[in-house]
């Protein structure tokens with residue numbers, strides 16, 4: 001079962017469940033108007049998409065990226081509403097607690113709108129830490145957030161997760177009864193960590209399932225999506241400083257200087 005907490009839960013309660021189960025839902029955290037604006041801002045991008053295999057897909061395409069699914073990346077450049085969700089105070093407090101023990105600053109890894117359409121198949125269960133292939137066990141590398149912009153139901157492809165598999169470091173395949181689905185209402189958010197098994201569900205309903213995802217990682221890991229091209233300096237200059245830093249315009253200890261040895265890249269945005 002995936003634990004659901006109310007919007008007024010403390011970040012400490014969320015962190016406790018996340019450390020234990022590797023996943024948690026916080027109900028009704030986003031303003032419904034913000035969800036409506038996000039859906040409206042992304043609609044033209046979803047309408048224009050072509051259902052083709054991605055270029056240079058490094059994974060088994062049909063298993064990892066099933067067809068009939070809208071996947072829009074570079075979302076900071078495409079939606080103002082999304083920018084607000086990315087820096088939601090609850091998410092920031094959870095990332096502070098989960099990630100700062102292993103880095104000086106954390107950053108965005110990917111931004112994506114994920115919309116399985118009716119008829120899409122389930123995605124293979126996978127772990128986000130496969131991206132970096134570090135020896136295990138390792139500390140938490142990533143916290144992913146999936147905002148429900150539509151309701152998430154068993155029928156429309158609510159994310160599958162295996163609670164507790166964040167603590168499985170050997171070879172273990174989950175039993176069917178260990179796989180749960182993150183059903184949640186619009187405006188809720190599902191959080192998970194990098195080592196928990198998860199994947200999008202199949203959409204057997206007659207309407208798309210609309211999720212807006214943002215993943216946050218340790219400041220010394222390579223970002224999956226190249227944020228400096230997705231959010232170039234001209235755009236970054238218009239964003240709140242908290243978001244500039246999350247994009248990557250900040251130092252992580254000695255890493256990430258720009259212009260001059262040791263210079264914080266955020267100073268170049270201010271110049």
Ligand SMILES: O=C(O)CCC(=O)C(=O)O
Nearest residue numbers: 114158159198199200201
């Ligand atoms: O869409 C979902 O529910 C999960 C998506 C996911 O895990 C992925 O695309 O890697």
